[in-house]
Amino acid sequence: MSLQAELERPARQRLFNVAIVGATGAVGAELIGCLERRGFPVGQLKLLASARSAGKTLMFKGQPVAVEALTADSFDGVDIALFSAGASISRQYAPLAAAAGCVVVDNSSAFRVDPATPLVVPEVNGGLLATRPMIVANPNCVAAIAVMALAPLHARNRLVRVIGSTYQSASGAGAAAMEELELSTAARLAGEAFTPKVLPHPYAFNVFSHNTPIDPVTGYNGEETKVMAEIRKLLAAPDLRVAFTCIRVPVLRAHSMALTLEFEGHITAMEAQQWLADAPGVRIVNDNENNHFPMPSEATGADDVLVGRLRGDASDPSGRSLTLFLAGDQLLKGAALNAVQIAEQYAL
Amino acid sequence: MSLQAELERPARQRLFNVAIVGATGAVGAELIGCLERRGFPVGQLKLLASARSAGKTLMFKGQPVAVEALTADSFDGVDIALFSAGASISRQYAPLAAAAGCVVVDNSSAFRVDPATPLVVPEVNGGLLATRPMIVANPNCVAAIAVMALAPLHARNRLVRVIGSTYQSASGAGAAAMEELELSTAARLAGEAFTPKVLPHPYAFNVFSHNTPIDPVTGYNGEETKVMAEIRKLLAAPDLRVAFTCIRVPVLRAHSMALTLEFEGHITAMEAQQWLADAPGVRIVNDNENNHFPMPSEATGADDVLVGRLRGDASDPSGRSLTLFLAGDQLLKGAALNAVQIAEQYAL
Structure with a gap:
């Protein structure tokens, strides 16, 4: 967020702790970039990936953020998790995140055709988010x-x-x-x-x-x-x-x-x-x-x-x-x- | 033509003098290659192009053939001319070639939708060649x-x-x-x-x-x-x-x-x-x-x-x-x- 935007933000606007699952992938990099560029009110940013990538450092708003290994406990205190690490990771961890009170936006195919999960493009059917579902599916790119x-x-x-x-x-x-x-x-x-x-x-x-x-x-x-x-x-x-x-x-x-x-x-x-x-x-x-x-x-x-x-x-x-x-x-x-x-x- | 094919060719098979118009282009190179590879009974091969390309040498059956500048007289003594030098060249020279008794296979768009000119893919409508038309259009690649x-x-x-x-x-x-x-x-x-x-x-x-x-x-x-x-x-x-x-x-x-x-x-x-x-x-x-x-x-x-x-x-x-x-x-x-x-x- 630019300094100007920071100054214009309502003094008491809530900040959200955000996790990115699959932070080291191509989509992960863009998720970090979009959060930053669009001035998303990020409190803590948690970057999660496989154990193999843990310890790497990525930049967010000019600050280094260490990549952590994804575990069942990763979502404690996280408000919103953006998943982009493949369907099997989502099937395993998205329900755990949701149970921990974390909203999941899942970029994998795991829940897209599940009748109980809304599949959302905000300009098209953003109204489906009015009920605040805990898991939302992000569609296939095409x-x-x-x-x-x-x-x-x-x-x-x-x-x-x-x-x-x-x-x-x-x-x-x-x-x-x-x-x-x-x-x-x-x-x-x-x-x-x-x-x-x-x-x-x-x-x-x-x-x-x-x-x-x-x-x-x-x-x-x-x-x-x-x-x-x-x-x-x-x-x-x-x-x-x-x-x-x-x-x-x-x-x-x-x-x-x-x-x-x-x-x-x-x-x-x-x-x-x-x-x-x-x-x-x-x-x-x-x-x-x-x-x-x-x-x-x-x-x-x-x-x-x-x-x-x-x-x-x-x-x-x-x-x-x-x-x-x-x-x-x-x-x-x-x-x-x-x-x-x-x-x-x-x-x- | 392979030696085997040469031996199998009827002794008195007629040879055809062939001209390629646009010999130095991408299609020209493939025309030379197809004539050679398919054992087309070529007598004399005439390679024609713009004055700019005249004097270049291309190979046919292991022999160098000089590229000549295309002129109105280029088709004297030529039996079949394969044109691939754009529609305006075809419009100008194909009728001259045909008038000189040379069959024209034209790879440009000049005659393709002319109702009087057959547009031919031999496997599809080769029967249109039974009347021996003097100009035949070769279709658009797609x-x-x-x-x-x-x-x-x-x-x-x-x-x-x-x-x-x-x-x-x-x-x-x-x-x-x-x-x-x-x-x-x-x-x-x-x-x-x-x-x-x-x-x-x-x-x-x-x-x-x-x-x-x-x-x-x-x-x-x-x-x-x-x-x-x-x-x-x-x-x-x-x-x-x-x-x-x-x-x-x-x-x-x-x-x-x-x-x-x-x-x-x-x-x-x-x-x-x-x-x-x-x-x-x-x-x-x-x-x-x-x-x-x-x-x-x-x-x-x-x-x-x-x-x-x-x-x-x-x-x-x-x-x-x-x-x-x-x-x-x-x-x-x-x-x-x-x-x-x-x-x-x-x-x-």
Whole structure:
């Protein structure tokens, strides 16, 4: 928090003790950055990670904070815990944290489709936080970014079908995958061999189907299945027909996607663009003249989801279908920013 | 041609004098390679390019061939000319070549949607060559690669709608774009600034909407408009509803795409996969167990189009819709290979 903001803060504003579980990961770093940049009223900050990372030091507001090993007692005296250490850690520790009176915002898939756990993007369904649930699920990155464009349209003209193709970055697979993209690309440019360790396929100048297991019945992979279910849950539209193809592209940290949307009623690209321009957290990037549209290079580090290429769907003469392209930072709106926005609903 | 093939060639097989227009470009290099590798019965080979490139030497069957400047007289004594030097060169010189008795296979967009000019992928509509037309158009790379998967399905169950999202490589913008991808990526890895010269946007670890002008009425860009019209023409399906989103990804030379296909009748992924497995020029790459599907890294240098991820479309409960992912070499089936396959229909 800046000095100015400190001075403007009500004298008796409550501070919250915050824990970050998975503090040394790619999302962990962004969680620390978002808390700092957005002036979250942090009292004590507790950085938790595996025993292997314990003892490392990370910076928060210019001060070093030692990383501690996660244990069952870690949440004593913690008000809000932001989990980003994988589903099995969340399944084990989130209930312990909640039992200790700590609100959990969980960035893993552990509770996302649990009917008892709200899955929240504050701009879309933040009202679910009014009951102060002890565990809140932060969506899959593709679902969180997609609904930023879907929800403002769905609110005015009910969506009936969504077809998406993703262009997903390395960051969704963590800091090690980002490093592997850089190292393998450097090796390729130098004409040297490189054996992938993090991802199952060569990543330098390559594209591949998301490396989650394929459901033998549906043919969809785990990522696609999550995205489809979470979009329905986030939009409270259980009957929405959704299909995604999730593809990894050699980009470091922002996800892009092409979406084709069918609505209940007639819709034009112009009215949809106006609705999106008015939506919080969305920025229209649609400069036909200069061929300038959403790109991961410009979404990287941006809180907003960039939306453009809005046009009537050439494959649907009914006038009820649009297509568009968007890009959003996987580590921000797709993960850390959304988690901190959820925490803000408890704190502010 | 291998020695074995030379020996097996009928003693009096006719040889053809072949010209390549645009011999020094990325497609030009592949045209030379395809003629050589496929044992095309070349008599004299004439390599044509701009005056700027004249005097360079390229190799064909182990022999140096000097590049000559393209002129109106270049086609005297030439039987077949393979053009790949842009639409304006084709508009100017293809009619001159044809008037001189030379068959033109044109890889530019100049004649593709001209109703009088056949647009040909030999596996799909090679029968159009039976009348020996003097000018034949070679399709846009995305259209050529896409119809390899569409046509075998359309032949058995009529397609009514195609929705595509592309993952297009640098090679579609030529050798200079491929070099810019490598140079800009090396600069990025070294932390150095790089100003794009060939493409309008940063290409290193980035994705962007295809840089062709946007049609102010439809909102589709030039590439998408070409692909949609050419797929309809290639499938002889003027009423087929097609929509594409064409996106450039940081890949060097093979294009990938995600396709959603609606058919007139019920269809299963299993039967579609069998039809595609039986289709010439298609290779099924669909190993769920090992998460191994079509990738540009494996399509590069391959004549076949790789098809996989075939599954029923989760967004269409009618049972008439499938989705799949494919990859094909932009410079081979998307350009040079298809052109040489067309020439073979005249020669063999």
